[in-house]
Amino acid sequence: MSMKGGGFDRKSKASSEVPSSSLADIAFLLLIFFMVTTVFQADRDRPIEWPEAEAAEKIDEKQKNILNIWLERSGTVFMNDQPFGMPDVSSFVAPLYAASDRALVISIRSDRQTPYIYVDQLQKELVEAGVVRVVFATQLEQSMQRERR
């Protein structure tokens, strides 16, 4: 090292780089934040054969305001992983509906082979509970599939 410039060209000890050692911590923090805040549906899927529809639209409501009602081929109703008899549906749904400020949307997930009488009974139970917004959950039918039929 020469001292020709009176020491001015001595290299500074402060790093000229942006400190990046904490970047990993920030990234992990974000990763953990998103992992924690992600809410997955609470109830487990029942084994049903989904009906298919072309005009199916996304349900425009928050996940927590959607109640899934599974209706099996035998007419058994499942809500929140619990089996229900048809007459008990309205007494279970009504308090949930009131608690949600009438924003609750019912997603009816029925097997495609379910006799319609059960679907009708379920609808009558929901009307009794005061529920207005109902969605018949379906899988999206591909238009190619439809043309082949």
Add this chain to the structure above:
Amino acid sequence: MAVLNNKKQKVSDEVPTSSMADIAFLLLIFFLVTTTFPKDKGLAIVLPEQGEEAQVSQNNIMHLIIQPTGIVDVRRGEAQNTQQMRPEQIESLWRQAISENPNLIAAVKTHPDAAYEYMVDVLDALHSASAERISLQILE
């Protein structure tokens, strides 16, 4: 520069951690991209309020009677003659009918033994034809 032996060894004895941030971001982006939220799809319908009954002129009703075989009997208002068709054909029928009468209501009456999928097929056809006034009933 003659004293080569005196120079400090430049190989670091630490594990390189500068790429750690890249790896973390890569993981973050990977999980952000691959996470699919189970957004449900379906055919929305508004159920009537309890005890709500509207009187509708028979001229404004199209009866769609779904038989257990999946065949749909279409009957307009008070007309006695029915037309048999498959659920896929309802879409074009509805488009034509609604252009003639904008106040038309689709009364979907399903046989108690008919499979749910046939009702969904009919409802799908009506939704595809952007029908708004749909009434779901059971065939008595």
